[in-house]
Amino acid sequence: MAAEPINLREKLAGLLEHWSPRVVAELNDYQFKVAKFEGDFVWHEHAETDEAFLVLEGSMGIEFRDRTVRLNAGELLVVPRGVEHRPFAESECQVLLIEPRGVVNTGRSGGELTADNDRWL
Numbered sequence: 001m002a003a004e005p006i007n008l009r010e011k012l013a014g015l016l017e018h019w020s021p022r023v024v025a026e027l028n029d030y031q032f033k034v035a036k037f038e039g040d041f042v043w044h045e046h047a048e049t050d051e052a053f054l055v056l057e058g059s060m061g062i063e064f065r066d067r068t069v070r071l072n073a074g075e076l077l078v079v080p081r082g083v084e085h086r087p088f089a090e091s092e093c094q095v096l097l098i099e100p101r102g103v104v105n106t107g108r109s110g111g112e113l114t115a116d117n118d119r120w121l
Helices: 008-013
Strands: 022-027 030-040 051-057 059-064 068-072 076-079 085-100
Touching: 008 022, 008 030, 008 051, 051 059, 051 068, 068 076
Parallel strands: none
Antiparallel strands: 022 030, 030 085, 051 076, 051 085, 059 068, 059 085
8 A cells, every 4th residue: 555645634624523532543553543623522541541632723722730741833842741831722723633542532530522443534
């Protein structure tokens, strides 16, 4: 199979829901997921893995229990495994997430914002 470029803008244009990451590529056991964020997510952690957020468009924040980190387009943040955090975006933000296959977006917190896993766009 020949490798083909993936247009992230086109993929994001087809994504209508917020907080519902969709897989656009895999590299070994890691998935690249696009998502649109708006509003507040849930407090959660990922006990087994780090999680990377790369802001493609807009801006967002990630709250930690002791501080808040703001990210703008072009900025990347890696949240270490086991660190409780809560992403939020005051207006719509487009993000590329990088994490191992099978990671649940809400960790063990669950709730109505838990997205189905391994959904491709």
